[in-house]
Amino acid sequence: MKRKIAIAAALAASLLGTAACGSSGGDSAGTISADGKVDGKGKTIKVWLMVDAQSGWKSVVDDASKRFTDATGANVTVEYQQWANVLTKLDASLAGSDVPDVVELGNTQFPKYVDAGAFGEVKKDTFENSASWLPGLSAACEMDGKTYCVPYYAGARVLIYRTDLFKAAGVADAPKTYEDFIAAADKVQAANKDPKFGAVYMPGRYWYAAMSWVKANGGDIAKKDGDKWVGQLSQPASQDGLNKWVDLVKKYSKADVTKDEADQYLVFSQANAGMFYGNGWEQGSAEQVRKDPNDANSPLVDTKVKGKLAAAPMPGIPSLLGGSNVGVPLKSQNQELAAQWIKYFTDSTSMKGLIKANALPNATAMLDVAASENPALKVGAEAAKNSWAVPSSGKWADVEKANVLQNMLSDILTGKKSVADASAAADEQIAKILNG
Amino acid sequence: MYAVETPPAPVQESPRPPVTRRRKRGTGKALPWLLAGPALALLAALLAYPMGRMIVLSFQDYGLKQLWSGATAPFAGLENYLDVLTDSAFWAVVRRTILFTAVSVLLTVLIGLGVALLMRRVGKTVRLMMIVAMMFVWALPALVQAQVFKMMTDSDVGVLNYLIDKLPGVDFQNHSWFFTPTQGWIVITSCVVWAGVPFLAITLNAGLTQVPKELLEAATVDGANAWQSFRAIIVPILKPLLVIVTTLSVIWNFGLFTQNWVMRDGKPEPEFQTLATYSYVQAFAQNKYGLGSAISVITVLLLLGAMAIYIRQMFKIGEVD
Structure with missing residues (x-):
């Protein structure tokens, strides 16, 4: 008996192992063009997008894929990735031969991969609006005058505040200067005595x-x-x-100083704070949540702050232009098809879909469309024009990591x-x- | 050195033994190897290859470019090891990992033993209920355990703060459990101990069934109290098993990854890094696969000490049986 237990235990112990990675070679050169006729009958391209697309604008993805399939005959499989492990996953899959054909990465992550030669060069002028791509996004794609990815969408951070609390505290308008902002915070804080209440939710x-x-x-x-x-x-x-x-x-702020901003809209929706600094779309996320957070198709439920929020540019604070780009890995077997898919996914039709879903489009030419078609984006579009970017180094992603x-x-x-x-x-x- | 390493005299080939005895010994030796063969091959594929690869990697300067192109990585000599061993952050991580292991294993073994002893005292139904409850804990993947503890201790929506806050005169609203490393580690250790107790309790309970009743009765007749019979009878009988489960707990807890990783959202602060997460961050987040491997090799060497006791005990049990 004892021996059996001991052996079972020993086996269990040895199962705690390590992992190794295989590798294989092979690459090709030349610029990938999204123009021209490609026959993709019987082929399927694999697309990696981040979860935001799934929860925010899945219809835009489906529509672009449909137009792509109609034009080329090729099928599309979209796999939605998590921010927490996408880079590790990408590293591993690029080491093998079964690579995705299109990959979305954040604009601060792209330079590292462009620098390491993971993405193929694309022919810039074959993509719509490429002349006015947002510099904060396209800078991440460019190296030595060549373009290695295509801007997809942007996000700019704005001030989101409780209109009802502002009114109750005697603050008439959204703050116009940083001093206004601090004055508003003082008034809102003074008007709310609950020890749990913080005028500004700002995780540490x-x-x-x-x-x-x-x-x-x-x-x-x-x-x-x-x-x-x-x-x-x-x-x-x-x-x-x-x-x-x-x-x-x-x-x-009464926010946990050991937390980051990942769940700030959820905490804010508990109605314990007066303002927070977030992406434009976080206003909607704070007002309504999915009944089942694991099911993107479940009905939306109103939160405590529904209908009580408004957004304004954060006065005196330039926004980091966040966002994503899409590129074609050099190891992809379907580079031409992949570029065609990206063409449909980033054209004006898709961008208009993104605007409806409260995401900022990839080009300045589209920002004005965004501001006029979607009032919720007006503030974000303005903030995007006054934005900054992280140091442009191939190693910046490592600082973040x-x-x-x-x-x-x-x-x-x-x-x-x-x-x-x-x-x-x-x-x-x-x-x-x-x-x- | 050289004197010691001179080849020994050919002892093996001295006097030829009688033919019959030799054949008998020959089959006797081959059979166990034959039977153990498949298992050994599996172990070689699953353990020896990755281990060997890791050791090779630890002497190379292996980055993303090598990973993708399959190019041979430049030989780095001892550079990775020197980088690691001269890094004060690494030694802080080592100290923390050892301290955590010591505390968590001590608690797990003490509580596990306590629960096992309790199981011998309670009725059959209660014992069965205890086993079922512990099986549930045991069956939970570490990831889920960690998520549950993370949710319970969340500063904004956690049930723990809510309950403590209900105590009169205590203000625990929005209390952050990870504000100080001490409190954060109390949460992490609680999770690990809670998850580790079932294995120990059930194993030790099985061990306790081997303690002969007559011995305990005789001790009682001789006037020994409960503590004395525990010290003089139960502990010596349980000792081999205790050594093994303790060593196993050391090995498991020394490699702590999931709990601190998940509770700190995959971005542990330096105070919440253990050897496993530290090595992972270096290898996979910073793409310094060589450096990460060197840390793993050092971790394995550190663990070998614990392993030695464990393997020795396994052989000892084999002899007794």
């Missing part, structure tokens, strides 16, 4: 927000000095911005380090990664 590891405050004060994350990157967070201008943000968090900025912010807010010490340490790590 929300680095997009903190860095926007840094940028607003003339600071920066890192700068290239000659051929070396130098961290800029400990510079006086950046320090001012960081301090301003930290003061805001400490004074008005190492959570350098999030860790800096939680070190400051949990009181482990002073603003000066934490930012000096972050500068050192950022320089090490970017120059590494």
Whole structure:
């Protein structure tokens, strides 16, 4: 008996193993064009999109795929990916031969893969609106004057606030300056005595927000000095911005300082805060939730804040232009077909679909359409014009993956380090990664 | 060194044994190997190959380009190991992992043993209910356990804060359990211990059935109290099993990954990194596969100490049986 238990236990122990990766070679050169006739009969292309498309604008995806299939005869399988593990998954699949034909990545993630030569060069002018692509998106696609991906959609962060609480506190309009914003926060905070209530919901590891405050004060994350990157967070201008943000968090936010912004609209929908800083579409997500969060087709249910929210540009704070691009991996066996699919998926018809779904389109030419056709996007379209981008380095994605900025912010807010010490340490790590 | 390594005298080939005895010994030796063959082949494929690959990787400078192109990675010598061993963050992670392992294993074994002893005292129905309840815990994947604990301790919607807040005079609204590493690790350790107790309790309960009743009765007649018979009779009989389950718990908990990874949303702060997550981040997030492998190799070496006790105990049990 004892021996059996021991052996079973030993086997169980040995099952805790390690993983190894295989690899294979092969690549091709040449620009991928989305023009011309491609016969895709009997072929199927595999598309990786992020979950946002599934929950936000699945009809746009389906419509583009349908137009693609009508034109080429090829079929499309769309696989929706999670942000948490898409890069690890992509790394592994690019090492093999069964690669996706189209891949969506965030605009801050793309440079690393372009730099490592994972994506094929595309013929830029074969895609609609390519002349006015948003620079914040297309910059991530370009290297040495060549284009390796196509902008897909953008997101700009705005101020989302409770109109009912503003009214009750005697704040008439959306704030126009940063001082207005602070004054409004003071009034809303004073009018709500509940200890759980915070005038501004600002989670502690929300680095997009903190860095926007840094940028607003003339600071920066890192700068290239000659051929070396130098961290800029400990510079006086950046320090001012960081301090301003930290003061805001400490004074008005009851948010968990060890959380990031991933679930902020859900927490905000509990009606314990007056404002938050989020993507335009988060207003809708805060007002209505799926009855079954795991089922994108379940009915929408109103939350406590339904009909009480409005959005405005965050006064005095430039927004980090977030968003996604799509590209064709160099190892794809169906490059021409993949480019054709991207053509349909990023054309004006698809962009109009995105605008309806509260996402910002990929080109400045479409931003004005967005502002006039969808009032909810007006604010975001404006914010997108006043935006900033992360340091343009192929290694930036590694800084994000190492959570350098999030860790800096939680070190400051949990009181482990002073603003000066934490930012000096972050500068050192950022320089090490970017120059590494 | 060289003196020791000089080849020994050909002891094996000295006096030829009688033919009959030799054949008998020959089949006797081949049969076990034959029977164990398939299992060994499987182990070689599933364990030896990845292990070997990992060791090779740890001496290479292997990045994304090598991964995708299949090109041979440049030999890095001991560079990966030097990078790891001179990094103060690495040593902080090692200390933390060892401390966590010590505390969590001690708690798991003590509580597991306590529950096992309790199971011998209660009636049949209650014991069955205990086993079923523990089986449920045991059957839960670590990922689900971690998600459940994460939800319960969430600062905004967690039930734990809600309940503690109900106590008179206590304000636990929006309390963040991961604000200080100590509290965060209490949550993580609780989850690991809670999940580890069923295996220990059920195994030790099985071991306790082997304690002869007569011995305990004799001890009682001789005037021994409960603690004395526990120390003098139960513990010595359970000892081999205790050593094995403890060593196993050490091995499992030393490789902690899922619980701290999930509870920190896949982005653990430096204070919540263990050797497993640290190695994973280096290899797969930073694409430094060589460096990540070097950390894994060092982890394996650290664990070998624990393994040695465990394997020795296995052989000892074999001899007794």
